[in-house]
Amino acid sequence: MTSKGGKESDALARAFGALVEGLTFYDLANVAVAEMRVKVAFEELGRHKKDQLSRLESVAGSGAKDVAVMPGIYPINVVAKVECYVCGFVAETRAMPNTCPNCGAARYAFEKEISLSKAWEIAAESGRKSATLFGESAAHTAGRAKAVLEELARDEEGQAVQADRQLAGLRT
Numbered sequence: 001m002t003s004k005g006g007k008e009s010d011a012l013a014r015a016f017g018a019l020v021e022g023l024t025f026y027d028l029a030n031v032a033v034a035e036m037r038v039k040v041a042f043e044e045l046g047r048h049k050k051d052q053l054s055r056l057e058s059v060a061g062s063g064a065k066d067v068a069v070m071p072g073i074y075p076i077n078v079v080a081k082v083e084c085y086v087c088g089f090v091a092e093t094r095a096m097p098n099t100c101p102n103c104g105a106a107r108y109a110f111e112k113e114i115s116l117s118k119a120w121e122i123a124a125e126s127g128r129k130s131a132t133l134f135g136e137s138a139a140h141t142a143g144r145a146k147a148v149l150e151e152l153a154r155d156e157e158g159q160a161v162q163a164d165r166q167l168a169g170l171r172t
């Protein structure tokens with residue numbers, strides 16, 4: 001493998017990491033939160049992330065996805081686990097119980113309170129970081145992968161601007 005090839009696969013692994021991490025975050029956030037408007041926002045952001053992921057997969061294959069490197073731009077730790085507010089029992093968000101196995105509290109005891117403005121703040125910040133990351137990845141790739149990465153970078157910038165608008169709307 002040439003050094004350019006190495007750089008290209010590293011760049012793709014990072015780009016896939018950003019998408020997989022984003023999708024993981026939005027899926028977990030959607031499960032963990034209670035408030036419907038916030039749930040819907042996370043669901044929509046997750047759907048968009050999934051769409052971006054399939055766009056990159058269509059030009060870069062799944063090999064690079066398997067070695068995806070998570071960049072740590074989403075606050076996964078905030079949503080990875082849920083805690084019963086009655087007794088403190090901790091569960092994986094993916095396996096959020098319908099009743100607390102420790103104290104019997106109903107499912108809502110595990111639901112997290114994340115405000116709608118926090119959700120848009122996360123979307124704006126991660127959008128900007130993702131745009132930078134995709135731009136850097138595009139610089140190390142060629143052909144169709146480069147074109148898609150450039151497109152994803154623009155897409156993320158647009159998403160960040162939209163998230164800013166949502167935030168401004170909530171504050172007025």
Ligand SMILES: [Zn+2]
Pocket residue numbers: 084085086087088089100101102103104105109
């Ligand atoms: Zn409990």
